Amino acid sequence: MFAMADKAKQGAEALRLAGPEVRTQAILESAKAIRAREAEILAANQADQAAARDKGLTDAMIERLILNPARVEAMAKGLEEVAALPDPVGRELARWSRPNGLDIARVSTPIGVIAIIYESRPNVTADAAALCIRSSNAAILRTGSEALNSALAIYAAFEDGFRAAGLPDSCVQLVPTSDRDAVGLILGGLGGAINLIIPRGGKSLVARVQAEARAPVLAHLEGLNHTYVHASADPEKAVAVTVNAKMRRVSVCGATETLLIDRAVANDLLPKIAEALVAKGCELRGDEAAQAIFAMTAATEDDWKTEYLLPILAVKVVDGLDDAIAHIKTYGSGHTEAIITEDAKAAETFLNEVDSAIVIWNASTQYADGGEFGLGAEIGISTDRLHARGPVGAEQLTTFKYVVRGEGQTRP
Numbered sequence: 501m502f503a504m505a506d507k508a509k510q511g512a513e514a515l516r517l518a519g520p521e522v523r524t525q526a527i528l529e530s531a532k533a534i535r536a537r538e539a540e541i542l543a544a545n546q547a548d549q550a551a552a553r554d555k556g557l558t559d560a561m562i563e564r565l566i567l568n569p570a571r572v573e574a575m576a577k578g579l580e581e582v583a584a585l586p587d588p589v590g591r592e593l594a595r596w597s598r599p600n601g602l603d604i605a606r607v608s609t610p611i612g613v614i615a616i617i618y619e620s621r622p623n624v625t626a627d628a629a630a631l632c633i634r635s636s637n638a639a640i641l642r643t644g645s646e647a648l649n650s651a652l653a654i655y656a657a658f659e660d661g662f663r664a665a666g667l668p669d670s671c672v673q674l675v676p677t678s679d680r681d682a683v684g685l686i687l688g689g690l691g692g693a694i695n696l697i698i699p700r701g702g703k704s705l706v707a708r709v710q711a712e713a714r715a716p717v718l719a720h721l722e723g724l725n726h727t728y729v730h731a732s733a734d735p736e737k738a739v740a741v742t743v744n745a746k747m748r749r750v751s752v753c754g755a756t757e758t759l760l761i762d763r764a765v766a767n768d769l770l771p772k773i774a775e776a777l778v779a780k781g782c783e784l785r786g787d788e789a790a791q792a793i794f795a796m797t798a799a800t801e802d803d804w805k806t807e808y809l810l811p812i813l814a815v816k817v818v819d820g821l822d823d824a825i826a827h828i829k830t831y832g833s834g835h836t837e838a839i840i841t842e843d844a845k846a847a848e849t850f851l852n853e854v855d856s857a858i859v860i861w862n863a864s865t866q867y868a869d870g871g872e873f874g875l876g877a878e879i880g881i882s883t884d885r886l887h888a889r890g891p892v893g894a895e896q897l898t899t900f901k902y903v904v905r906g907e908g909q910t911r912p
């Protein structure tokens with residue numbers, strides 16, 4: 501790991517000096533190599549799937565691990581989209597002159613060496629590598645252990661891409677082991693070589709990061725997301741959006757885990773929403789008021805605190821906007837929350853007062869995604885407050901420096 505860290509510093513320098521065209525070429529050549537290596541990537545993925553089934557992983561977890569020709573093609577297309585993004589480094593963000601004649605410019609720069617620890621989803625290896633190349637940051641990637649074979653096969657395509665573009669493969673490195681000691685070493689900062697750690701995962705990773713991180717962290721952690729159906733919700737939107745927010749893909753961090761519904765409309769609207777959810781195979785766990793309206797299991801305190809990542813939804817009847825916001829404040833993880841309402845004033849209050857990375861009016865929480873935001877791809881959704889919140893794309897992987905131009909000024 502320490503040798504990788506040393507190499508990464510060289511990789512960061514090589515990327516920074518290479519210029520935007522070479523970085524674009526490296527990404528495009530990697531996309532080509534992903535297509536060329538499709539059979540190899542799929543074979544590696546079959547091995548991961550078989551091991552995951554033997555381990556008894558849930559269907560939802562296996563679903564996110566699966567690659568097929570369409571998903572490999574989507575990965576290659578994703579890289580082409582990242583290659584087409586404007587290069588985010590070297591941009592003049594602001595420029596002004598001082599009365600003494602000094603010319604001051606704020607210019608975007610890479611962060612340096614970024615270590616990313618992420619879940620067993622193969623496309624993250626490709627997206628994270630491409631976004632780091634686009635933003636001139638060297639990356640050390642630590643995939644979830646169940647996807648290690650797939651990640652190694654995808655990484656081989658990046659080695660091809662670097663070779664074709666004349667860059668060293670130290671620009672992006674993949675931790676070649678599932679040994680969790682590697683995570684501990686990354687969290688320790690590898691002797692100061694790591695400029696930023698991005699942990700993308702759930703509770704167990706959160707706990708370890710909080711206890712051990714010795715380098716700056718940009719957390720991409722769990723999504724305990726809420727959809728709030730306000731008294732002035734359009735019933736059709738409320739049903740369609742809630743079903744999508746919960747059931748489109750239950751394992752993603754943008755899935756809704758708790759439905760809050762106003763008492764004023766619960767008698768009419770909850771049965772419609774609940775029937776549509778149950779028809780899709782969702783289990784409901786409600787408070788007493790919700791149970792009195794629709795047959796469902798009793799929710800306990802734990803249900804308000806649980807990110808299920810399963811077809812299970814907690815349901816609570818609330819007494820208006822303030823009550824909904826208070827519930828979100830108590831139990832939310834600061835990821836994504838939505839309000840369904842036709843009342844613009846209520847919506848604005850929700851959007852202002854709910855302090856999550858993404859707040860949404862009349863749309864599904866499953867839009868929490870860099871691709872959907874038009875960022876080309878994403879490292880993930882930052883649940884941190886610094887240095888970026890919400891979807892993290894190439895631009896969010898930069899920082900800045902000041903360039904000061906003078907004519908011999910001396911400070912009095």
Ligand SMILES: NC(=O)C1=CN([C@@H]2O[C@H](COP(=O)(O)OP(=O)(O)OC[C@H]3O[C@@H](n4cnc5c(N)ncnc54)[C@H](OP(=O)(O)O)[C@@H]3O)[C@@H](O)[C@H]2O)C=CC1
Binds near residue numbers: 720
């Ligand atoms: N905010 C965001 O952008 C995203 C957040 N997520 C969140 O991720 C979670 C689901 O993914 P899941 O696979 O369960 O995530 P995990 O937290 O289990 O795993 C994520 C990564 O962290 C590692 N890890 C987990 N616990 C430890 C530990 N104690 N010590 C060392 N390494 C550890 C895993 O390694 P190993 O393989 O060895 O377990 C894996 O590489 C959900 O909570 C979801 O919301 C998911 C996607 C995006």
Ligand SMILES: N[C@@H](CCC(=O)OP(=O)(O)O)C(=O)O
Binds near residue numbers: 621751878880
């Ligand atoms: N934000 C992206 C990815 C979410 C994601 O990777 O979630 P997970 O199933 O937890 O690995 C999306 O909505 O598709």
